[in-house]
Amino acid sequence: MWKVLSGVLLGWSLGANDAANIFGTGVATGTIKYRTAIFLTAIFVLLGALLEGPKCMETVAELSTLLTIEAFYCSVAAGITMTVLTYFAIPASASQAIIGAVIGAGILSGSADFSKLFKIIICWIVTPVGAIVFAYFLHRSLRYVLDKTIANITHLNYLYSTGIIVAGCYGAYSLGSNNVANVTGVYVGSGLLSAGMASLIGGLSIALGIITYGKKVMLTVGKGIAPLDPFSAFVTILALSFTLHIFTQIGVPVSSSQAIVGAIVGVGIVGGLRTVSAKIVAKIAAGWIMTPVSAGILTILFIKLFV
Amino acid sequence: MVRFPGKGLNYGIITARDIVFKVLAKGLDPKDIKVSEIASKPAICVDKNANINEVASLMENKKIARILVCDGEEIIGVIALLDLMAGTLIMRARGEHDF
Amino acid sequence: MIFEKILSLSKKEQEVTDNMREHIKLLCSACDLFRTTLENNDRNLMRNLIDLERESDSIRRKIISKIYEGAFLPYLRPDLCRFVEIVDHVFDVLGDTARYCLDGKIPEQIKSECIRIAYLNIKICEMLLITFEALLKRDDLREKTLAIRIYEKKIDDIKFSLIKDIHKIPISNFWEGKILSDFISGLTTISDIVEDASDYLQIINVSMK
Numbered sequence: 001m002w003k004v005l006s007g008v009l010l011g012w013s014l015g016a017n018d019a020a021n022i023f024g025t026g027v028a029t030g031t032i033k034y035r036t037a038i039f040l041t042a043i044f045v046l047l048g049a050l051l052e053g054p055k056c057m058e059t060v061a062e063l064s065t066l067l068t069i070e071a072f073y074c075s076v077a078a079g080i081t082m083t084v085l086t087y088f089a090i091p092a093s094a095s096q097a098i099i100g101a102v103i104g105a106g107i108l109s110g111s112a113d114f115s116k117l118f119k120i121i122i123c124w125i126v127t128p129v130g131a132i133v134f135a136y137f138l139h140r141s142l143r144y145v146l147d148k149t150i151a152n153i154t155h156l157n158y159l160y161s162t163g164i165i166v167a168g169c170y171g172a173y174s175l176g177s178n179n180v181a182n183v184t185g186v187y188v189g190s191g192l193l194s195a196g197m198a199s200l201i202g203g204l205s206i207a208l209g210i211i212t213y214g215k216k217v218m219l220t221v222g223k224g225i226a227p228l229d230p231f232s233a234f235v236t237i238l239a240l241s242f243t244l245h246i247f248t249q250i251g252v253p254v255s256s257s258q259a260i261v262g263a264i265v266g267v268g269i270v271g272g273l274r275t276v277s278a279k280i281v282a283k284i285a286a287g288w289i290m291t292p293v294s295a296g297i298l299t300i301l302f303i304k305l306f307v
Numbered sequence: 308m309v310r311f312p313g314k315g316l317n318y319g320i321i322t323a324r325d326i327v328f329k330v331l332a333k334g335l336d337p338k339d340i341k342v343s344e345i346a347s348k349p350a351i352c353v354d355k356n357a358n359i360n361e362v363a364s365l366m367e368n369k370k371i372a373r374i375l376v377c378d379g380e381e382i383i384g385v386i387a388l389l390d391l392m393a394g395t396l397i398m399r400a401r402g403e404h405d406f
Numbered sequence: 407m408i409f410e411k412i413l414s415l416s417k418k419e420q421e422v423t424d425n426m427r428e429h430i431k432l433l434c435s436a437c438d439l440f441r442t443t444l445e446n447n448d449r450n451l452m453r454n455l456i457d458l459e460r461e462s463d464s465i466r467r468k469i470i471s472k473i474y475e476g477a478f479l480p481y482l483r484p485d486l487c488r489f490v491e492i493v494d495h496v497f498d499v500l501g502d503t504a505r506y507c508l509d510g511k512i513p514e515q516i517k518s519e520c521i522r523i524a525y526l527n528i529k530i531c532e533m534l535l536i537t538f539e540a541l542l543k544r545d546d547l548r549e550k551t552l553a554i555r556i557y558e559k560k561i562d563d564i565k566f567s568l569i570k571d572i573h574k575i576p577i578s579n580f581w582e583g584k585i586l587s588d589f590i591s592g593l594t595t596i597s598d599i600v601e602d603a604s605d606y607l608q609i610i611n612v613s614m615k
Contacts, residue, residue: 029480030480152542152543153419153423153544154419157416157478160479230479396549396552396553397529400549401553
């Protein structure tokens with residue numbers, strides 16, 4: 001059972017890092033106190049993990065048949081990959097890392113299912129693109145509706161403040177439902193845990209990460225990616241939540257960091273800004289390739305050496 | 308303002324346009340021209356209580372940018388096209404507000 | 407805390423905007439009072455102006471403390487407070503100008519021009535109120551701010567001719583001259599400050615989009 005620990009650690013770091021994507025702007029703009037944000041994020045992530053987490057677990061589990069000890073090393077490899085790439089400021093996705101690791105183990109044991117991998121890769125590419133599209137259309141249509149219906153500055157203010165909080169809760173929920181599979185899905189694959197149990201343990205580990213370390217990242221990252229006005233912040237978080245939630249229904253765990261970057265770009269395009277710099281695109285593309293590949297290689301190494 | 312000799316108030320008005328179009332553009336030497344020769348007569352006057360629309364149509368009809376404002380027979384001021392514009396803009400901005 | 411917010415809906419914000427409206431209306435009254443006392447040379451009414459200045463101070467403090475108690479989104483608060491402070495500054499200048507009036511006598515030669523400026527000051531403050539109401543209703547502010555700029559230019563033009571006329575006035579000592587100069591300075595600065603205030607309304611308007 002100790003083998004679950006690596007997954008718990010992965011979950012902890014996911015919570016600490018990704019929670020900022022959701023309430024970061026809210027806290028940076030002062031709309032919500034960080035303590036409230038952390039509390040809400042943790043609760044809704046757990047809720048999402050418990051209620052819809054299993055949907056993505058299948059995908060992770062089906063990629064290759066794993067022994068529990070292999071599952072252990074998958075999580076370790078994924079965790080190390082995440083840490084190293086983050087250190088080099090390359091956006092690293094937990095989803096891509098764990099998938100890469102599982103495929104790596106699968107290659108070694110000869111049970112890797114590459115057809116499923118193909119579907120997953122398509123989803124990774126669609127994630128930021130979809131977020132851009134969502135954010136753009138959400139911004140335009142909501143702006144139109146709000147201009148027509150709300151004729152009072154105080155009502156608008158109220159709407160923005162509650163909107164950001166509600167969207168944030170939804171975002172945390174979608175994050176939990178989509179990403180918990182990254183954390184403990186491997187153990188479902190190896191048969192150590194049931195999907196429900198995995199969701200519980202994974203959800204709790206993410207929540208723990210949020211509560212213990214989320215503040216630091218939220219305060220710094222939130223300021224960095226903050227759009228300038230509350231309406232854009234609201235749209236960004238909503239687009240992120242929709243994107244994650246839809247991929248949960250499809251059953252594929254995707255990257256929340258890439259989704260939020262896409263959402264912010266989508267909102268930026270509304271203003272006519274071409275905020276997509278070639279540098280950002282290159283970095284994201286690099287992440288897409290390096291993350292699963294390094295995780296896969298590391299896993300293969302670990303299994304070869306220690307199993 | 309050009310004051311013509313004679314009884315009562317007999318005024319004409321001379322503007323930059325008169326000087327340019329009637330003298331300079333024709334190559335005439337301004338030193339040789341008397342003001343009375345090129346002034347427009349009679350000077351167009353409008354009552355001080357006239358409303359903006361009246362003044363505007365008058366300006367449009369006579370193709371002038373400035374009109375004298377009179378209180379009876381006495382000339383009390385002059386109103387320009389830009390004054391009309393400023394006044395109209397202020398009216399629009401005030402909208403339905405009644406103070 | 408969240409339920410309290412839902413139940414009271416936008417009560418705090420409503421209070422703040424009501425107070426701000428009251429503040430600007432008070433300014434219009436103060437300008438009107440100033441013009442009347444200038445026309446009638448009534449020194450007692452001038453003293454009333456100083457009372458209004460004090461009242462404006464207390465309204466300003468009320469508004470700012472309400473804002474920081476939690477009205478409006480945090481990113482709006484500094485601009486709102488800055489606006490209130492600018493409006494309060496007009497009261498201060500108005501009060502100072504009234505004091506110069508009490509101190510010295512306004513020469514007859516320039517009196518009518520000063521009264522004209524005082525009248526335009528009323529108009530520009532009324533326009534500020536109209537702009538503020540438009541902001542609350544999320545209307546386009548551009549026509550209103552343009553009107554304010556028109557008033558400001560008119561006052562500027564009179565100021566220009568005033569300064570020329572003032573040279574012809576005989577001054578017996580330095581302080582008499584200084585008081586007169588400060589009076590004119592204050593009188594003409596009011597519209598500049600109101601124009602500043604209207605710029606802040608536009609800033610707030612754009613922030614809410």
